[in-house]
Every structure is written in C-alpha cells, then in structure tokens.
Amino acid sequence: MEIREKVDVCVVGAGHAGCEAALACARLGLETVIFTVSVDSIALMPCNPNVGGSSKGHLVREIDALGGEMGKNIDKTFIQSKMLNVSKGPAVHSLRAQADKQDYSRSMRHVLENQNHLTIKQAEVCEILFEENNDEKKITGVKTFTGTIYECKAIVLCTGTYLNARCLCGESITYTGPNGLQAATHLSDSLKAMGILLRRFKTGTPARMDKRSIDFSKMEEQFGDEKIVPFSFSTDPASIQKPQVSCWLTYTNEKTHEIIKNNLDRSPIYAGIIEGTGPRYCPSIEDKVVKFADKERHQVFIEPEGLYTNEMYVGGMSSSLPEDVQLKMYRTVPGLENCKIVRNAYAIEYDCINAKQLKASLEFKAVKGLFAGGQFNGSSGYEEAAAQGLIAGINAAMEILGKDPLILDRSESYIGVLIDDLVTKDNREPYRMMTSRAEYRLLLRQDNADLRLKKYGYQVGLLSKTHYEALLLKEKQINDEILRLKSTIVGANKRIRDFLDTKNSSHLNTGASLAELLCRPELGYDSIAPIDDERQPLPEDVCEQVEIEIKYEGYIERQKRQVESYKKMEKKLIPSDIDYDDIQSLRIEARQKLKEFMPASVGQASRISGVSPADISVLLIYLEHKRGRE
Ligand SMILES: Cc1cc2nc3c(=O)[nH]c(=O)nc-3n(C[C@H](O)[C@H](O)[C@H](O)COP(=O)(O)OP(=O)(O)OC[C@H]3O[C@@H](n4cnc5c(N)ncnc54)[C@H](O)[C@@H]3O)c2cc1C
Secondary structure, eight states, X not given: OOOEEEOSEXXXXXXXXXXXXXXXXXXXXXXXXXXXXXXXXXXXXXXXXXXXXXXXXXXXXXXXXXXXXXXXXXXXXXXXXXXXXXXXXXXXXXXXXXXXXXXXXXXXXXXXXXXXXXXXXXXXXXEEEEEEETTEEEEEEEEEXXXXXXXXXXXXXXXXXXXXXXXXXXXXXXXXXXGGOBOBOXXXXXXXXXXXXXXXXXXXXXXXXXXXXXXGGGSEEXXXXXSOOOSSTTSOGGGGOOOOOOEEEEEOOHHHHHHHHHTGGXXXXXXXXXXXXXXXXXXXXXXXXXXXXXXXXXXXEEEESOTTOOEEEEETOOOOSOHHHXXXXXXXXXXXXXXXXXXXXXXXXXXXXXXXXXXXXXXXSSEETEEEOGGXXXXXXXXXXXXXXXXXXXXXXXXXXXXXXXXXXXXXXXXHHHHHHHHHSOOOSOBOOOGGGOTTTTTSOGGGHHHHHHHHHHHHTSSOXXXXXXXXXXXXXXXXXXXXXXXXXXXXXXXXXXXXHHTTOOOOSSOXXXXXXXXXXXXXXXXXXGGOTXXXXXOHHHHHXXXXXXXXXXXXXXXXXXXXXXXXXXXXXXXXXXXXXXXXXXXXXXXXXXXXXXXXXXXXXXXXXXXXXXXXXXXHHHHHHHHHHO
16 A cells, blocks of 8 residues: 655755755754665765865855754764864865764764654655646655655755665676665666756775774874864864874885786776766876876875774775775785775765756756755765755755745855856866865855854754854954954053064064054964953954954955955846847857856856856846846
8 A cells, every 4th residue: 555645855865965954954844854775874974084174174164054963963973183274374274073983973863863853764765756837847756665655845865876876896896885785776767757867977985994904103193183173163162172093194105006007907997897987086096096107105094984993994095996906905005014904995886967957056947846965966075965965955945935045155155166166067077175166265264154154044044043143242252353453552662572572573663553463473362462451351263263354354355355246247147038049149159058057147157168258248248238128
C-alpha cells in the first residue's frame, strides 16, 4: 500500500550541504524531511579531516554569522586548531581546525535529531514529482525507492558525490558512494527527464594508514596554536582551550615520482577510464608528478582522523593507482617505510550539474520550487557545500513563506563570490574557493563576517533579536572607539618620547592622534594602552576590529569606492523577457552566452566569459533606449 506524507520541504542528502539546508528550513518553522542513504553517515567527512583553511575559514565564519551550524559543530569536535597566514595581512588570515571525524558526524546528527520540525529518513530518493503548466514546471514531491511519496512545496537537492557514483582504485571499480556506502542510482534519470542537464565530475582521496606503522621521528611535527580561536561567534573562547593533537609533515621524493611515472598506464585517470573532470586545485599525486615534473618533492601532511582511531590521513597524496602501486609509492615517503594501509586511496566519479541552470537564489531557472546545494552544484569542499546548502535552504523557506530570496553579492561575502561564480561562470571542473577569487577580500575578512552578515541572519529569522542587538552594540562600540582614538591627541612631550623609545618608534615633531600612532607598524591597540588615559575596557573582538579599521583605513576606503562602482552595475537589472536577438550590434558569441545564462543584471552579464566590455556597452545603450521607449 503506497504511503503518502505531507511536508513543507524535502532535503535530499545529509552531507554538509543537506544538514545546513534542513536545519535552516526546520528552524524557520517548516516541516522538513532530510533523506540520506545511511543515517550513520550524516555530515560524513569522506576526505580531509579538517574544516576551514585559506578562504574556507571565511566561509565557515559567514555560515555561522547567518545562523548556520558548521562553525558551532567544529568548535565542539576539533582536535587541533591553527590560524593560517598570520604573517600576512588580515584579509588572508584563515582559521583551520582538525576534526575528529566520527565526533563531527555524531555531533551534527545529534543536532539534527533534536531539531523541532525536522525528520531524518534513511531512504534513497528516486524520483522528483512535478506538474507542468504552460511549459512551467513546479515540483510537487519526491518518491523513494520503497515507493513512499512525500508531497512538499520545495525540494533541496544536496546529493554530493553519490549520484551514479563509482569508485576507482586502479583496475578495481566499485559502484558505490564514498567509503563503500550505497550509491544513488535512480534519481539522475528522473532529473534528466525533467530536462536538467547532468555531467560527470570526479575527485579523489588518499589512503589512510595505521598510526602504529608510521615512524614519526622522520617527520616534522606540526602543532596547533597555543591560544585557540573559535569558528563560531557564539562560542566562548575560554570554553575551547584544550590539549591538541599534532599533525606531521614529510615529503615525496624522486623514488616516489619514479614509481608513479612507471605506472601511469595503470592509473584510471591516465588510462582514460575515468570520464569525470577532477579539481585542478586538489590534484592527485599522479597529476602533481606529471604536471609539476620539475618539482623534486611534494609536501605530505599526516593528519589524525580522530582521537579514538589509529587511522591517519595522508594529505597531499590522493590517488587512484592500483593497491600494489600505492603500497610501493607510499613506502618511499620518509616515515612511511613500513606503513600499513587501512583504506586504499581511490577516485570517485559522480553526476552533478552545471550551476548555470540555477538562479543566484540556487533555485533551478526551469523548475519552480527545486533548489540545489553542495557538490551537486559542481563545487568541491565541505565548506563550499555547507555555504550553498544554507543559502538553498533559506531560499526554499523564503519561497514557501512568500518572502524575497536571500541573495548575497560578491562585495559583501565569500558566499556571494562562491554562488555568483557557480551560476555565472562556465566552470568546467569542481569549483574550490580561494581568496584570490574575491576581488574585495580586504573587506571580506573572516574576523568581520558577523558585522557583514548577521543582519541577514536576523532578517531571514535564523538569528534571535538578542543576537542582533549584541551585533548593533558591537558596531557602536567599534565606531565610538575609532572616533575616540582619532580625536584623542597626544603631544610631542617627554612622556610620549619615552614611551615611543620603549617601542623603537620614532619621536613625534608635533601632536598626533592615537589613531595616527596606531597606524605605525610597530604599534598596536594593546601596545598604545600606556599612553591612552581615557581608555575603557572593551571586548577583544571589538579591539581587533578597531585596530584593523584604523591600520588599513586607506586600503579599506579604496576598496569601498571600488564596491560602489561595482554596485552601480549590479543595480542595472536586465528584464527577464529580454530578447538578445533583438540587439543587432551584439557579437554572436556574446548573444549566445547571454541567452544561455540570462543574467539578472548588467554586472552579472559583465562576468560571463565571452561577453566583452564592448558588448556590455552595447547592452547598456540598448537598455537605455528600451527604457526611453517605455
Ligand atoms: C573520495 C572523495 C574525495 C574528496 N576529496 C576532496 C578534496 O580533495 N577536496 C575537497 O575539497 N573535497 C573533497 N571531497 C568532497 C567533499 O567530501 C565534499 O565536498 C562534501 O562532502 C560535499 O558535501 P555535500 O553535502 O555536497 O555532499 P556529500 O557530503 O557527498 O553528501 C551527500 C548526501 O546525499 C545523500 N544522497 C545522495 N543521493 C541521495 C538520494 N538519491 N537519496 C537520498 N540520499 C541521497 C547521501 O546519503 C549523503 O548524505 C571528496 C569527497 C570524496 C567522496
């Protein structure tokens, strides 16, 4: 007998994207079901045992500022924490934490299991149900492998690396998802039947070794930071100061590269067995040896997978070479001479989409009520997945609640850069976030994600009034303190001269504001305290903002001016019924690309590859004339 359930939202996938999407919908009061092929793999980390790192740490902070869960979850389950790039400017400071993978998954599952309005269902979703009126498709529900139908108002697809997945280790191919989990083998046909275009991507992971078989004396120990900084703005820093585990650094060498080169014919990548396109910025060791043949050695990071396992992750050596070659290859690495492989390295291929089929809200342009997030959208990485899942979940909820979608632009967030790049650029490989992708990165620092985005978390209803008022207070404290330092003048007197001597800082010729002194590289907000008589105690995060805003004021102001001209183009909206064939003077390539992407604004149009600045001028003139005729 067919079972029929009625809910508001169905989230297909309980990976990093699905968890954020489902929590967002349930926390906004919508009856939500989250599907997974295995409830024991909720928020599974099938690859690297860490969260954050360069630009990815920014995403995690932004997810937290919007009311997402990833930041809180890693603060509860990390086993080592490190702030990267501290020798460089604040724009690239990035937090990275090693996770206890089992604990991370267990903790996220606990949050989902105790979330009101949320139901977890272990079932394979095989079909999207929809109705069609005048060529417009609108979803009505999903059907599972066992035939149960869930009627709903919105669906969020977060299927990750499971759709028609196959895993390759040399000549051995298994038709499973990651870690031998069941692949999802039915949904792709249903999506294709709706006219959704799918493609094959691939990614890979290294072997896991038995810790007892590793000689760490031949490696460089990598320690965590003494003072641990949390990812979540709501985590009390004092509550997470704890002993940490170490990671280890070693290197490949000529022998390693020789073995790889001699066996490329047995690599599914180089033997042409693998169809899917892999991530350029997460290359396999085979790719590194072939593409960077001049490099004598490549870094290898040995990272613990958790506190209660002996499994060690061999970062930097993902591969799909056969097991016998893997063993020979790994045993050439100093410290791994007697290593025992617990899990072989492998590559995984899976179905995903080109996200140009999506609006910036992550809803499909051609199917109302169908949203998508995560690796399924052609990205790679836990953090990229979680960010998209959160936005897709929020916007599925906004649609049901009859509210405007949350669309973050690239001048206010890395999430905005991520989604805009996915839906506007023709990405031919898995998209990985990097600081270089964010043109306004000095404004998009991880330390000010709350100041940039908490207002949106409050607006959509994921952050409480208390949270929002705390934010407004922080903003006021920062602005007041900056004003105070700018208006507090100290004289070129003996007291100041003596103080500056203690800081090897040059003397003043005339009076100067404390803010001017603070701009000196050798001085900081804390170090000028002895000559700042009016100072009141302020929270550490406020002091951090004051120092950055004053020290980088010139650069920040310049970037803000760049953002103003960027926003001007973003505000030039393009009517959704525009006929590009009507614009005679547009180049053919540009016309084709504009018809394919149907950009929402002139700004977005300018970022489509193949659309030149000259085409944009033609488009602007056409829109001006069209407005004139109306
Ligand atoms: C082998 C491997 C290597 C990787 N290497 C890297 C790397 O080097 N660098 C990097 O950045 N990232 C890497 N990743 C990617 C990283 O794991 C993903 O980016 C991340 O897990 C994506 O999260 P997600 O939520 O989109 O999907 P996933 O974490 O894959 O979760 C998908 C979820 O969907 C469920 N699901 C799928 N289809 C259905 C269905 N039809 N019905 C019900 N449930 C369904 C699954 O059960 C699962 O819960 C790798 C992943 C794998 C598997």
